[in-house]
Amino acid sequence: MLIKTGILNPVSPEKAEFIRKCFLEIRGDVIVSVSDKASGKDFIDYSDYLCTPGFIDLHAHLSQFSARGNSNPQLLDWLNNYVFPEEIKSFNPPYAEKIAEEFFTELKKSGTTSVIAYVSASEKATDIAFRQAEKAGIRVWAGNVQMDCNAPEKLCASTEENLRISFALFEKWHQKTPLLNYIFTPRFAPVCSRELMKETGDYALKNKIKIQSHLSENHNENLWVKDLFPECKSYTEVYLKYGLLGENTIMAHCLHLQEREIKIMAETGTKIAHCPESNLFLKSGIFPLKEIEKAELSFGLGSDVAAGSSLFMPYHMRIMDYMQIKNYVPPEKTFYSATLGSAKVLNEHDSIGSIEVGKQADLAFWEIKDYALYNNARKIIQTMQYLPDKASLKELLVAGKKVL
Ligand SMILES: [Zn+2]
Numbered sequence: 447m448l449i450k451t452g453i454l455n456p457v458s459p460e461k462a463e464f465i466r467k468c469f470l471e472i473r474g475d476v477i478v479s480v481s482d483k484a485s486g487k488d489f490i491d492y493s494d495y496l497c498t499p500g501f502i503d504l505h506a507h508l509s510q511f512s513a514r515g516n517s518n519p520q521l522l523d524w525l526n527n528y529v530f531p532e533e534i535k536s537f538n539p540p541y542a543e544k545i546a547e548e549f550f551t552e553l554k555k556s557g558t559t560s561v562i563a564y565v566s567a568s569e570k571a572t573d574i575a576f577r578q579a580e581k582a583g584i585r586v587w588a589g590n591v592q593m594d595c596n597a598p599e600k601l602c603a604s605t606e607e608n609l610r611i612s613f614a615l616f617e618k619w620h621q622k623t624p625l626l627n628y629i630f631t632p633r634f635a636p637v638c639s640r641e642l643m644k645e646t647g648d649y650a651l652k653n654k655i656k657i658q659s660h661l662s663e664n665h666n667e668n669l670w671v672k673d674l675f676p677e678c679k680s681y682t683e684v685y686l687k688y689g690l691l692g693e694n695t696i697m698a699h700c701l702h703l704q705e706r707e708i709k710i711m712a713e714t715g716t717k718i719a720h721c722p723e724s725n726l727f728l729k730s731g732i733f734p735l736k737e738i739e740k741a742e743l744s745f746g747l748g749s750d751v752a753a754g755s756s757l758f759m760p761y762h763m764r765i766m767d768y769m770q771i772k773n774y775v776p777p778e779k780t781f782y783s784a785t786l787g788s789a790k791v792l793n794e795h796d797s798i799g800s801i802e803v804g805k806q807a808d809l810a811f812w813e814i815k816d817y818a819l820y821n822n823a824r825k826i827i828q829t830m831q832y833l834p835d836k837a838s839l840k841e842l843l844v845a846g847k848k849v850l
Contacts, residue, residue: 447472447846448489451497451811453480454826455801456786459779462823467493472807475624475845480803492811495840496826499800500559500808501759502788505658505698505719505748508575508588509536509566511549513752519729521664529752530598533591536566537600542574549757550582554850556758557810557839560585560788560798562658562696562719562748564631567591567601569611576619576626583849585798585808587656589631590615592646596674597637605642613649620655625845627656634660635684636670647689656694656792658719661685662707663699664730682707691716696791698748699724700738701731712741717791720783721750722765728753735770746788747780759784763831777827807846813838 449470455463469489471479479485513532518524536542553561565572565588572590579586590612594605603611612630620628630650632638650657662668662681671681678684682703685691693715700718703711711718720733738745747762748754754762763780789799797806815836820826830837842850 448484448486449492449497450484450489451492451495452817453497453801454823455499456778456782456799459782459787460776462778462781462827464821464823464826466821470497470801470809472843472846475806475847477801477803477805477807480801494813494817495811496814496817497801498557498810498812499785499798500810500842500844501557501784502560502746502792502799503553503558503749503757503759504562504696504746504788504791505721506561506563506751506754506757508549508563509533509542509545509571510752511545511552514755516752517727520666521728521730522666522670524728524753530601532752533566534598534600536571537568539570539574542566542568542571543578546575546578550578550584552757553584554582554842555839556756557812557842558757558759559808559810559842559844562586562629562792563588564591564633564658565589567593567603569615572615573618576622580623580626583625583844583847585625585844587627587629587792589629589658592630592632592642593637594639594642595637602637605639605645608642609645609649612646616653616655629656629658632657632659632690634667635681636667636674640688643685643688643690650694651689651692654694656696657690657692658696658698659685659690661697661700662702663725664728665702668702680704680707682710686710686714693717693793698750699730701725701733703734708737708741708743711743716743718743718745719748719791720745720766721748721754721762722769723755723762724750724753726765726769727755732769732771735773735775744787744791745783746791747783758834760830760834760837767831777824777831780831781827807843809843810839811841813840
C-alpha cells in the first residue's frame, strides 16, 4: 500500500517534524519506506490529510468508562462512592461486554492505536476485554485489577485466587496475537497484601512481563500507606521492598515523591504514566515535571479515564501544558509525551510511537481545517491540542490494517 500524505512526526521532547508531502509505503504491518518519491504509479492520494503516529494512552481504566463525570475532591472517597460500585457492575458479563466495546470504539475514534488498560477485578471481565480488543484490532496491554484487602468484598479475591486469575489470564492472552499483551495490575499498595505484591513481582520478573500500579497520587492515600506499611520509609519503598519496581513497571501519577523516592525510581528504571486531567479533577496535585526530567525518569501521558473525562490524547496534551502553571511546556513535548515518549516507557520505541521505516504502521490520518496555511510542526500540534474542533480523524491503521 502506497499513500501520498503529509506527516507530523515526534523526534524528541524538543523537536517534531512536519513534511507536507511524502509517500508512505506499507507492506503487511510495517512501514517500508518514507520518501519524497513514489515507488510506484498507484497510490492512495491523501495529500490533503495529515498523518500522525497513532496516539498511545498510557493509563486508562476500561471498566470505569461509564463512571466519567462524577466529581469528588478526594481520591479515596471518589473510589468508594463511584469507582468501586461501577467496577462491580462488570461482574455481569453483558455489561462488561458493552463497556469494553464502547471503550475500544471511542479509543479508535480518538486516533489512539495503543492503550494500557486496567480492567475490573474480574477474570470474566478481563477475558471479555481481551476478546473485544482483538475484535477492535487495537494494540493493548491490559490486566485484571488485583486487590486482596481493604476494598469491597466483591472486588477482593483471596491472595491465592488473585494470583491464579492473573497468571491464567497471562497464559491465555499474552501475545495470543502480536497486538495483545498482558500487564500485571496490582491496583495500589493499600489494597494489596505484601504477599500479593511480592508473588506478582516475582512472577512478572521471571516472565519479563510489565506491571502497572499507582503511586503517590493523593495526600490521604500517602498517609494511609504510611499507616499500613510502617516497615517502609516511603510509599516508593513499599513497592521496592515487595518487588514491584523495575524497567518493566509503569507507576501512575507520582505527584508527591520525596527526593529519595525519585532516586529509587531512577535507580530501578521505573517509568511513569502522567495523567494531568485526573490530577486536576481529583485535586491531587501538580506533576513535578522539572524534577522528573532532571532525574531523567521516563514518562508518557495517560487519560486516566474515569478520573479523566476523555480518551482524546490531544486534550490531555493541552491539560499537561495548563497544569504546569509555573513552566512553559512546548507543544513538541506534549506531542512527544503522547506518542514516542510513551512508546519509550513501554520499551516499544523500536516498533511504535513514530512514523519510521521498520516500525509498525500504527497511523492516524487527520483532516485539519485550513491545513494548507500551516507550514510548521508547532503550528499543527497547537491546533490539534488547543483547537480540537479543527481536527477530525479520517482513517486509522493499526499494524497496517484499517480499523476505522
Ligand atoms: Zn488510574
